[in-house]
Amino acid sequence: MNEQELIARLKLGDEPAFKLLVQQYQDRVYHSALAILHNADDAEEAAQETFIQVFESIKSFKEESSLGTWIYRIGVRKALEKIRKQKTRKRLHSLVSWWMPSEEKSVDAAYLNPGINIENKEKATILFKAISELPNNQRVAFTLIRVQGMKHEEASEIMQLSIKAIESLLSRAKENLKNKLKYYYNS
């Protein structure tokens, strides 16, 4: 089934087509969410919410971009929503700690990723922690391009920014990371 057929069937609410779509994109969406969120549970939740959103709004998909780019865009938005919610929760917890249980999330992306060698796991954990402290748009740009290996053009489509803006975000992200890593590493 080609993409056009898949979209047409999805717009009709066809369940097998939705299953096929999930099977086609679940790994990439999950990987993307994990790269941004650095936590397996959060990444799975964000990936699930992405597909729910895709199912609910496929009728409004205007096919101005490819289906994959559109799904990725929703995925990134869902991951960022999760980060925002976590920040709000943290702020609320600092105000009413007696009412809200604390929810410390570990940076486990380095340990889940089979692409990282055992000897580099510790360094990767430090790097992921530094990446998670970057401003959201720098974090996403850096993750899509450097961690996931996407092209600047793809990242620009997903983030709906110009290639120049992406390059600028990437350069600022690297500068910020460099400054952060000065403090993280032991001499």
Next chain:
Amino acid sequence: MLIMRNINDEQFEQDLNVVSNLKEVSAPDFFYTRLKAKMEKEAKLEQFEGPLKPIAVICILTLFLFINSLIMEKETTVVHSSSNQDIEAFAASYDQIITN
């Protein structure tokens, strides 16, 4: 102890390569099954909550209006009583009697 260290560009790029172009991680097993379960749960919740939403909004608005009217009424009474007291004090200072 963490010590500040100057990192040169080459070293920094090497460090970044640790997390660069990572191999794709597969979604957890039974991802679709769990997704469907979540969608069904949300649909059921929506079915239950859907008709209740306007009722809840109306109740909250009514409560808000009721509290607002109570506060306004209280403020008017305070203004009335305080203005009466002022007139009486003014009259007393000139030895006048006020009759309604």
